[in-house]
Amino acid sequence: MSTDAPQNEMPELTIGSTAEVAVETVDVVERVAPAIRGKVDRFGVCWGTGRRKTAVARVRVKDGSGKITVNGREMTEYFPLIADQNAVLAVLRATSMLEKVEVIIQVEGGGSTGQSGACKLGIARALQAKNPSLHPILTEGKYLTRDDRKVERKKYGHKKARRSFQFSKR
Numbered sequence: 001m002s003t004d005a006p007q008n009e010m011p012e013l014t015i016g017s018t019a020e021v022a023v024e025t026v027d028v029v030e031r032v033a034p035a036i037r038g039k040v041d042r043f044g045v046c047w048g049t050g051r052r053k054t055a056v057a058r059v060r061v062k063d064g065s066g067k068i069t070v071n072g073r074e075m076t077e078y079f080p081l082i083a084d085q086n087a088v089l090a091v092l093r094a095t096s097m098l099e100k101v102e103v104i105i106q107v108e109g110g111g112s113t114g115q116s117g118a119c120k121l122g123i124a125r126a127l128q129a130k131n132p133s134l135h136p137i138l139t140e141g142k143y144l145t146r147d148d149r150k151v152e153r154k155k156y157g158h159k160k161a162r163r164s165f166q167f168s169k170r
Contacts, residue, residue: 034128034132034135034139036125036128036129036132037049037125037128037129037144038125038126038127038128038129038130039129040129040130043062044062044063045060045061045062046060046061046062046126046127046129046130047059047060047061047126047129048061048121048122048123048124048125048126048127048128048129049122049125050117050118050119050120050121050122050123050124050125051118051121051146052110052113052114052115052116052117052118052120052121052146052147053110053111053113053114053117053149053150053151054109054110054114054150055107055108055109055110055111055114055115055117055118056107056108056109056118057105057106057107057115057118057119057121057122058105058106058107058122059103059104059105059119059122059123059125059126060103060104060105060126061101061102061103061123061126061127061130062101062102062104063100063101063102064100064101064102065099065102066098066099066100066101066102067102067103068088068089068102068103068105069103069104069105070088070105070107070119071105071106071107075088075105079112079115079116081112083113083116084112084113084115084116085116087116087117087119087120088116088119088120088123090120090141090143091120091123091124091127091138091141091143092123092127094137094138094141094143095127095134095137095138097127101127101130103123105119105122105123107119117147120143121143121144121146121147124138124143124144125144128144
């Protein structure tokens, strides 16, 4: 640059460069507020309802030491299978709330797997009501998704839901 050129002048263009300055535009995507299906009562206790197959779990979450009771019994006593215990504890482990809250569950209907799945959904909904900032963690782990698979009904003319009676050609 020469010394007699003004200071605010653009430098000369070289091969492959452009005179225009590219302005980057950013699209702003507005996200809809997540639907919170849990409730917080006047005592600060959070409620969540979970369903799986024919099981229904009503879950209460409050601040505490990490104790989990299911139908008045200890969780490990009520769910003897490790897979069912892990399903119930998965939500609390993912959100790091295992030792911070006390969970009281009333569950009925279905079998042990359905009941543990219902408890998992109920705990996730109650935790989301307690702290809405946990929503990204809960959705990433698919803890807020209701598993709607149920046993298929038996059809007439069939032995079971899809199994036909044995066919004899002769």
